[in-house]
Amino acid sequence: MPELTPSQTVGPYLRLGLDWGPAGPAVVPEGTPGAVRITGILYDGEGTPITDGLVETWQADPEGRFPHPEGGGSDFRGFGRSCTDDEGRWEVRTLLPGALPGEAPHLDVSVFARGLLDRVVTRVYLPDHPANATDPVLALVPAERRGTLVAERVGEAEYRFDIRLQGEAETVFLDV
Amino acid sequence: MTSAPRQRESRYVRPRDTHPPLDSPEYRSTGLRHPTRAPIVVPQRLTEVTGPLLTGPIGPSDHDLTRQHAGEPQGQRIIVTGRVLDSDGRPVPDTLVEVWQANAAGRYAHRSDDWAAPLDPNFSGGGRVLTNALGEYSFTTIKPGAYPWGNHPNAWRPAHIHFSLFGRAFTQRLITQMYFPADPLFAFDPIYNSAPEGARERMVSTFDMEATQPAWALAYRWDIVLRGRDQTPFEEPHA
Numbered sequence: 258m259p260e261l262t263p264s265q266t267v268g269p270y271l272r273l274g275l276d277w278g279p280a281g282p283a284v285v286p287e288g289t290p291g292a293v294r295i296t297g298i299l300y301d302g303e304g305t306p307i308t309d310g311l312v313e314t315w316q317a318d319p320e321g322r323f324p325h326p327e328g329g330g331s332d333f334r335g336f337g338r339s340c341t342d343d344e345g346r347w348e349v350r351t352l353l354p355g356a357l358p359g360e361a362p363h364l365d366v367s368v369f370a371r372g373l374l375d376r377v378v379t380r381v382y383l384p385d386h387p388a389n390a391t392d393p394v395l396a397l398v399p400a401e402r403r404g405t406l407v408a409e410r411v412g413e414a415e416y417r418f419d420i421r422l423q424g425e426a427e428t429v430f431l432d433v
Numbered sequence: 434m435t436s437a438p439r440q441r442e443s444r445y446v447r448p449r450d451t452h453p454p455l456d457s458p459e460y461r462s463t464g465l466r467h468p469t470r471a472p473i474v475v476p477q478r479l480t481e482v483t484g485p486l487l488t489g490p491i492g493p494s495d496h497d498l499t500r501q502h503a504g505e506p507q508g509q510r511i512i513v514t515g516r517v518l519d520s521d522g523r524p525v526p527d528t529l530v531e532v533w534q535a536n537a538a539g540r541y542a543h544r545s546d547d548w549a550a551p552l553d554p555n556f557s558g559g560g561r562v563l564t565n566a567l568g569e570y571s572f573t574t575i576k577p578g579a580y581p582w583g584n585h586p587n588a589w590r591p592a593h594i595h596f597s598l599f600g601r602a603f604t605q606r607l608i609t610q611m612y613f614p615a616d617p618l619f620a621f622d623p624i625y626n627s628a629p630e631g632a633r634e635r636m637v638s639t640f641d642m643e644a645t646q647p648a649w650a651l652a653y654r655w656d657i658v659l660r661g662r663d664q665t666p667f668e669e670p671h672a
């Protein structure tokens with residue numbers, strides 16, 4: 258059987274291959290009813306914003322379906338990609354995911370950067386969602402660190418989700 | 434009360450002895466960027482066993498990095514081909530492969546690459562292709578040069594092409610680098626050597642005489658293997 262190919266860093270010049278311009282963060286087109294912006298800063302262990310990173314999101318549509326044969330099918334793209342900017346900021350424009358069987362609504366997140374030899378994975382959960390209390394993934398996270406996986410609502414249609422790769426308030430990362 | 438073990442939707446094998454440790458001190462930039470706590474192992478559920486099945490964005494000259502400008506880039510023209518497979522040997526069809534690289538002199542067409550090697554006005558260094566029904570991909574480019582970096586005194590990266598792959602599930606996502614055979618810089622490169630011994634060799638392409646084009650281009654072959662499905666049935670925990 259063939260053996261797995263190792264991961265390597267994206268290096269500092271990732272934009273040359275991975276920058277889709279405005280199409281990257283556009284999980285849904287501008288002006289889509291119900292669209293929200295999810296944005297945040299990617300930080301290193303000293304709290305310095307990371308300007309050569311990449312954040313990708315993957316999620317269900319508002320009905321809990323994925324554009325994939327094993328996920329019920331959907332016209333929704335489900336995928337967002339954002340190179341971090343000169344302030345370390347990433348963002349996607351999307352629709353809020355629906356609940357899944359036995360799981361609270363969430364987005365899966367991959368983070369890549371210079372200095373990261375493999376991606377790290379985390380999840381964005383929605384603040385104050387009743388299903389968070391019984392979510393099986395959140396239940397595996399020590400209570401005092403759970404907050405790093407929950408976005409903050411900062412406007413009518415805007416959520417904030419900072420990612421800290423290292424340090425005191427290090428984001429919880431998941432081995433999937 | 435027990436229930437019969439059953440296969441839920443696909444699950445994907447967890448890699449062992451394959452990926453570099455995130456804390457790899459020889460590669461200095463990992464210092465402030467590796468998480469210090471172990472990741473929490475979570476079961477693969479719908480979000481992880483599905484993934485984006487993208488077929489774009491792909492432009493008409495994305496598969497040929499030598500034809501993206503009015504003139505021909507400097508350097509040795511090469512064809513890079515291979516297959517994308519999963520670790521149970523199945524081809525991964527119709528999956529997006531994105532590549533980026535330095536020019537023949539080892540310089541990236543990127544505003545923050547300030548190495549004193551010439552930029553090539555006819556080379557941008559980014560490309561995209563989809564695998565076909567057999568999981569095969571092919572693109573044309575020029576052989577990238579080695580380049581110096583600031584990691585340690587007299588540090589040089591072996592020539593490489595960056596590759597990004599999706600597969601068919603979130604768990605299969607992979608970003609890696611393809612190297613060229615017998616590069617004398619391997620022994621000195623902390624990024625290449627961050628992958629475990631026995632695994633790092635899988636990132637080295639082979640020279641492929643059969644795929645060369647007479648009086649036109651040399652050729653290299655590189656297969657990429659993503660996480661395959663785990664066939665072991667497992668017991669659903671009782672509610």
Ligand SMILES: [Fe+3]
Nearest residue numbers: 268590593595
């Ligand atoms: Fe590079």
